[in-house]
Amino acid sequence: MKWFKQLTIAALIAVIGFSSVPASTPTVTAASKLSGKIVINGSSALLPLTLQAASEFKKLHPKVKISASAAGSITGPQAVRKGIANIGAVDWDASKDVPGFKKFEGQVAHKVAIIPFAAVVNKNVTATNLTTKDLQGIFSGKIKNWKEVGGKDAEIIVVNRTFGSGTRVNFQDKALEGTDFMTKGDNYKEVKTSGDMKSTIETTPNAIGYMDLAYVTDKMTAVKINDIAPTEANVINGKYKVWGYGYYMTKGQPTGATKEFIKYVQSTKFQNGSLKKLKFIPISALK
Known part of the structure; x- marks a missing residue:
């Protein structure tokens, strides 16, 4: 559309x-x-x-x-x-x-x-199958380079939603199991809406963020979490837990x-x- x-x-x-x-x-x-x-x-x-x-x-x-x-x-x-x-x-x-x-x-x-909510990365990111531990490390700021999680040698750009976002509430609770987000740094960006997240991920090399599947485009990659893809079938069969x-x-x-x-x-x-x-x-x- x-x-x-x-x-x-x-x-x-x-x-x-x-x-x-x-x-x-x-x-x-x-x-x-x-x-x-x-x-x-x-x-x-x-x-x-x-x-x-x-x-x-x-x-x-x-x-x-x-x-x-x-x-x-x-x-x-x-x-x-x-x-x-x-x-x-x-x-x-x-x-x-x-x-x-x-x-x-x-x-x-x-x-x-x-x-269904998904972790998403810019198309240039090669690490597209991450564990819960990987995501916790990335979004907390402890993991700073894609090579630490099987990707290429490049600084990770973390894109977060502002406080008050329901997508943020769900992602933190279900994908990060409550782990706190990083809140500042040269490699940190914060956006207000899902549309802002979409455009930022599409245009920022080495970026990772999260959004609901309705916003995922072919200019980004929806990441597997613990080998499970964020699909309707995997939500319904109980394998994929990041939804609300x-x-x-x-x-x-x-x-x-x-x-x-x-x-x-x-x-x-x-x-x-x-x-x-x-x-x-x-x-x-x-x-």
């Missing part, structure tokens, strides 16, 4: 629903009277899913306007709490305490996807257009269609 290749700015904002759709368009449900405005903030990992779902939902309900922005998971429930968003997209269940973040009182979590659920948070139970939009994202049609094409995994795939 052309728009997806443009996800390189810190906070991509897409507004859907301000153009009219002719009544003769076959995808429009002529009888739909659903109306309203839905504002979605939060996870950049979930943004491709949100944008695609919004586009499809608009065709079914042309009177509904949807805007979506992404600046990191923590901004989602914060925006819901402040009343400036109907939905907060988050890579963890923000209705519960998790390491580093207190729960958001009064918010309800709705599972919308399973998100994506959630839409709402203030109490949703109503109106917000309720119907969440139901659409959770529907079998969307889960087994567009969601899978974007490299997410349907929530029904794991029991």
Whole structure:
């Protein structure tokens, strides 16, 4: 999708629903009277899913306007709490305490996807099968050269997400088993969104970072961890452990257009269609 290749700015904002759709368009449900405005903030990992779902939902309900922005998971429930968003997209269940973040009182979590996360390296990196110990050493700053983990003699450039990123929370917990990240150094970079991570890995020789599979391109390599590739099949069969659920948070139970939009994202049609094409995994795939 052309728009997806443009996800390189810190906070991509897409507004859907301000153009009219002719009544003769076959995808429009002529009888739909659903109306309203839905504002979605939060996870950049979930943004491709949100944008695609919004586009499809608009065709079914042309009177509904949807805007979506992404600046990191923590901004989602914060925006819901402040009343400036109907939905907060988050890579963890923000209705519960998790390491580093207190729960958001009064918010309800709705599972919308399973998100596989991957360590990724620039195309010039030859070390593409790393152990948990290797990753812990690299991201903590103890391992500084690719030759220490079977690669060529070159300084490792570590690219990290800023605090508040759900992708960071999941990667630290599941790929690094809680090991702390390095936070400074000449070989350290920090980026705000998944789109920023994608562009940085693509253009920085000897770089390593992490992202969800929806952002992985042919200009980088998704690394095997302990000989296991980050694939849908390996998540489902239990071999690959670096994944998490994506959630839409709402203030109490949703109503109106917000309720119907969440139901659409959770529907079998969307889960087994567009969601899978974007490299997410349907929530029904794991029991």
